[in-house]
Amino acid sequence: MNTPPTSIPPENIEQDLAEAFVQLADTLVDDYDVIELLHRLSANCVRLLPVDAAGLLLSDQRGTLQVVAASTESTHLLELFQLQAQEGPCLDCFHTSAPVGVSDLREDDTWPRFAAQASEVGFRSVYALPLRLRRETIGTLNLFARQPTALPASQLRVGQALADVATIGILQERAIRRREIVAEQLEGALQSRVVIEQAKGILSERGNLNLNQAFDLMRRHARAHNQRLSELARAVTDRSVTVDGVPYSASDQPL
């Protein structure tokens, strides 16, 4: 956690909400990158809701949930999201297609392993909201707060609306009439995230950076060069691009 949560005065919330949704709607009209959209969406959750971290998990359609985006790419946070593939609010939310929330994890013993790890990272409160398309649930939006936090219904609705935007973003611009397209797009989004992880590894090794810095550099480069994050990551893996700020070593020239 590098940045403390910014609390928005109540009178500004409406305007902020409107701006966030206008920005997201703009993105959806354009040629956009799914992972970048989900990353921004996670950041919006932290800005608009009284939570300190947010992340998105998608079904890998093989029976497991996978992290695809988070408000902060810290390793501990990603591990906490990923742990929920086995136990925790996201798994329960995914299976029931219903929101799951615990305002104070110390008062709750539903998921002992998850609660222990959450507390180690400094979180007291957790929510999981389903990413739903009609009767299908494709993943979950996960929210964490450092303080015991009971989200009122109005804020849960905002969270659910952001989760719905994520669903639309993942399934992309097509009208999803057919179930097979959901399966195709979902696997495509997961593979995009895998390429980004591989590219993070390459850049961190090449530039002697930590994985978080490697991710930030890649995002910055993508924005500066008006390139999709996933395409940039793919170019990094086939060595057809030099990312700003990451030197090539003598033994590692582009092919």
Next chain:
Amino acid sequence: VTSGRVSDAGELTQVLADIVAEGGPEASRRIGEICISLLSVDRAAITLMAGPDRQEPVWASDAVAARLDELQFGLGEGPCVQAFSERHPVLVPNLADVSDSRWPTFATEAMATPVRAVYVFPIQVGAIAVGVLDLYRDDPGMLDKDALGAALQVADAALWGLLDSRDDYSNNLRADGPDVLAGFPLRHAAVYQATGMIMVQIDSAPESALAALRAYAYAHNRPIAEVADDVVARRLRFDEETS
């Protein structure tokens, strides 16, 4: 062939793990045959690909499946080519549906065979894409949810099988214990990240980096995810290891 169902996901995982563990030239055939016996499909094929127009058939269940693969690569269009280029599955529950006009020539020619539905899964993990798993059914319809999950798992297993057949690092590598494969360690962020780091360390393509990671895990009898964690934490380097 009775169209079987995958009754138990754990059972499938175990069967696939065993096949990958035994390895050898028969692995692709055995992986392909699982699709026929456990998923509700009539035909299947596995094709190695190095580009949209560079492919090599590895296994086909029968002449029709082999012909449909050949046809696509000859035409340069079809669900296999698209799945490989776009890096996501391409699922065509009804070839006769004209509204799905992505590959008109292929669809017309394919309708001359008994096949009515096609489901193609890239054999891939991120930047590593080695081929496609093609499943064919003689009547139209969508794979159900269980069959879809099973097909994705089969494609994951096929990746390990094909890495064996392609890469020098794995030539002498026959047996991963099921532990090494347990829960498909491919689905683990550190494995992806370590693959990228090893690419730079040994100056290799991602396939070779993953194969090297796997060979190390095998040689030291450790789970691949744990070795990957060491690489990411910079406790283990492959430029020192392999020289």
